[in-house]
Amino acid sequence: MTGTAPQDLTRLSINQETLKQWSLPELAGGCAAAGIGSVGLWRAPVQEYGVERTARLMREHGLTVTSLCRGGFFTALDPQARARALDDNRAAIDEAAALGTGTLVLVSGGLPEGDRDIAAARERVADALAVLAPYAAERSVRLALEPLHPMYASDRCVISTLGQALDIAERFPAEQVGVVVDTYHLWWDDLAPAHTVRAGESGRIACFQLADWVTPLPEGVLLGRGQLGDGCIDLRGWRRRVDAAGYDGAVEVEIFNPALWARDGAEVLAEIAERYLRHVS
C-alpha cells in the first residue's frame, strides 16, 4: 500500500443515481471538487444531456466513467419486443463506447405477464448475449451481467445469484461478458463468496457496487437501499473478498434512497466519502 494517502479515495466511484438531485454538470463539478475521480452513469440523463456532450464534460473534469447503467431486459416472449430490446442494447453499447467506459451493466428483465417458466426466461438472456457480446467486443465494451436480489426475480431480473450470472457469463469469453458484484443484491447468499472467487479467477468481475441493506423495505422495494454503514452488510469484508479474488477496479457506490436525494448533494457526497473510508477501504 506504499504511495497511497491515508485518506485514499482513488478507487471510489459515485454512481449517478446515488446523487439523483444533481445534474450532470453538478455531478462532474462536485466529484472533481471532492477529489473523486470516477463516476458511474445512467443512460436516460446522459441521453438527455447528450452523449458526446457528457463524454466531453467528463473529460474536462478528469473523470473516468466506470460503468454505464443499463442495458438488458431481454426476457420478452414476443419476437418484435425482443428485436426492439436488442436494438436498444446496441444503442446502449454505442453510448458506452462514446463515454469511454468498458462496462455496460445489464439487468436481465423479469418474467413476461402470465409466464411461469423462469428457467426458459434465463435462457432468453443467454440468447441475447450471444447476439450482443460480439457487437460490444468490437467496440471495446464488456457486457456486465448483474444478479439482482431475488425479490426482483419476477418483475425486473430473473438472474438472482452470482452463481446464475456466472453460469451464463461463462458461455462467453471473459473479455466479452463479465458480472457485477453488488453487495446489496448478494450479501445474504452463503454461496456468493465462493462464486466471487470463481468470478475473479476467470477475470469476470467487471464492476463492484456497494449499498447497505436496511429494513423495513419500502413498497415496491426499489428505493430502500442504505447509506454505507447504516445496514447489516459487512462492506469491508466484501471489498476484501473481491480484492482477494483479483479485482483492483473501481468501488462504485450505488444507493437508491429518497432520503439522500432530498439532501444537499455536496453534503451527501462528503458523507459517502467519510463512510467509504470508515466502512469499506
Add this chain to the structure above:
Amino acid sequence: MTGTAPQDLTRLSINQETLKQWSLPELAGGCAAAGIGSVGLWRAPVQEYGVERTARLMREHGLTVTSLCRGGFFTALDPQARARALDDNRAAIDEAAALGTGTLVLVSGGLPEGDRDIAAARERVADALAVLAPYAAERSVRLALEPLHPMYASDRCVISTLGQALDIAERFPAEQVGVVVDTYHLWWDDLAPAHTVRAGESGRIACFQLADWVTPLPEGVLLGRGQLGDGCIDLRGWRRRVDAAGYDGAVEVEIFNPALWARDGAEVLAEIAERYLRHVS
C-alpha cells in the same frame, strides 16, 4: 390414482393465517363443512383459545393438524435472550405434541441489531437445534426448519435457501430435524429443485406450503403473498417436484394477504379449493 375422486381435496390443508378473519371454531367448522380435513395452526391464537381446548375442537371436527407455526428466533447474541428463546421453543414443542401434530415449523430469526456476521448467526441456529431436537423427538415432534425468502434475511430468517436449511438439518437425524418447502420462498432459486430431491431422499420434507408470488411487494414485504394462480409460480410443477422426491403429505396453503382477510371466510375457502384443483393437484 385409483380410488381418488376427480375433485380430490384429500391433501389440501389450510394454514390458519390464510383465514385470519376466522376464529378457531369458525376455521374448524368451515373446513369440515367444505370437506377439508387438515389445518395448520399458529401458536398465538391457539394459546388464546387454549391448547387442550383447540386439540379437542380439532378432534371433534375430524381435523388433522399438519403443522404448528412457529418456533425459532434463535439468533440473539445475548445469553439471556437465547435462554428465553430455548424455553419458548420447548413450550412450542409441548404445544405441538398436545395438538397431535408431528411438525413444528421454525423461523430462524434475523441478525441482532448492529450485527453483520450472518454466517455466525446461522451457526447459532444449529446450536439451538442441538439443544431442542432431542427434546422434540421425545415428544414425537419433528423440527421443520423453514428457509424464508432472502428479502427476510436481516430481520426475520438468516436461512434463505433450501440448501442452507439442509446443510443445517443434515447434522441431525432426519426424524428429528426436517425442512419446509414453501413455494413463496423458494420459487426463484435454480438450485431448489435439486435440493428438493436431496431433501426427499433423506426423508426430510416435513411440510410443503403454497403461496403465489405477486408484485408490487407491499411496505415491509410481509403481507404480499398471492392467492394460488394469481402470480408467477409454477405451483403444479412444485407439487409434482415434491411428490417426485417422495413426499406424500399435506399440501398446506399459507397466504398472508389482507385482501383475502377482508372477505367472507367461506367464500375465500371455496376459492382456495377451486384454485388448488386448477393450479396444484
